[in-house]
Amino acid sequence: MLVACLPAQAQWKWRDGRGQVQYSDLPPPSGTPAKDILQRPLSAAPVVVQPAASAASAPAAAASASDPALEAKRKQAEQEEAAKRRADEARVAQQKAQNCERARTYMRSLDSGQRIARTNAQGEREILDDAARAREVEQTRQAMVTECR
Known part of the structure; x- marks a missing residue:
């Protein structure tokens, strides 16, 4: 206690x-x-301001004199943070790969020349005309540039 x-x-x-x-x-x-x-x-004595040359050695002395339990706890926290960061990066990479594959599949559909229909705001199906298809091709290309790196 x-x-x-x-x-x-x-x-x-x-x-x-x-x-x-x-x-x-x-x-x-x-x-x-x-x-x-x-x-x-x-336990601390009044702080004496030291020149800059010896100030650089002060953190090293403090680290070597610190409690081993604190060091172990700090090291574990750093490892957990690194593991969390790696997991987040892996999740983002997986999401980008899925988005890339989706964009490539849609681009193949656009390039095939088949009719593409989508549902508008009123819930009605509408077929893409040439101008809408060109816009979709451009948007899909931009998506592929950002997601397929």
Whole structure:
């Protein structure tokens, strides 16, 4: 039970440049005036602004000193996010492939010269004339360009 309470003790609270209060488990950005730091973790000493050269090594030191359980949790979350992204990309790719196949089939119908009928807004069947067929051919070509890559 005590372990669950410890992370709450390691919170920073400061006022940013726009005057909004920020909360984080990481210290505020360098350059934040000491008067704007409203709360420090109990174990934290006052933040000393370091030159830019040593500031680059600070994240590496913080990462190596962090809790292994937190690192494992973060890594698992990243893996889950990557898996979700791959699943979404696969779903989009499958949808594009289906749309491409549909467009190709319709283009074959348009190119075959057979009569094509569609239902209008009143529910009546109407046969495509030459101008409507040309518009459909152009729209289908555009669909094939976007979906059949």
